[in-house]
Amino acid sequence: MNDAAPASGPDHDPDVIALATQVFQLARTGDTATLAAYLDAGVPVDLTNDSGDTLVMLAAYHGHPATVSLLCERGADADRRNDRGQTPLAGAVFKGEDEVVSILIAHGADPRAGTPSAWEAAQMFEKDHYLRLFDPDTT
Incomplete structure (x- = not known):
């Protein structure tokens, strides 16, 4: 067994950081097929960046329904909050991404998770169609 400590841990390995940056960019740009290949190769579906944004957060905020769907189908936590308490759903509501929502x-x-929640964002921006989606009994 090698007792020597590595010069840099896995959190600081430049190759790992470069790979993660690439994967986050795939979510941001909606490159669903390539992202699926990375997930198949073992990239965690709930990988987070230094702001706590997950892949599904980035895909949702940037309006990529196919990518959001892939990530959710692979088990991504649709309610995982970033470091500011925001959820993917609140981001999609804010951006007006109906299909992603x-x-x-x-x-x-x-819809009530996070700060502000998707519910609160829909109220704030007067997006009543989201409130009806969240709760069909809303008038």
Whole structure:
């Protein structure tokens, strides 16, 4: 057994950082097929960046429904908050990404999770169609 400590830990390995940066960019740009290949190769579906943003957060915020769907189908936590307490659903509501919002709701995202929550964002920006989606009994 090698007792020598590595010069840099896995959190600081430049190759790992470069790979993670690449994977986050795939989520940001909606390159679903390439991202799926990375997930198949073992990249964690709930990988987070230095701001606590997950792959699904980035895909949702940038309006990529197919990528959001892939990540949710692979088990991504649709309610995972970033370091500012924001959820993917709240980001999608803020950006007006209707299809992404529907996908996240279909995968169990909680409209009342996070700060501000998707519910609060919909109220703040007068997006009543989201409030009706979140709670069909809303008038």
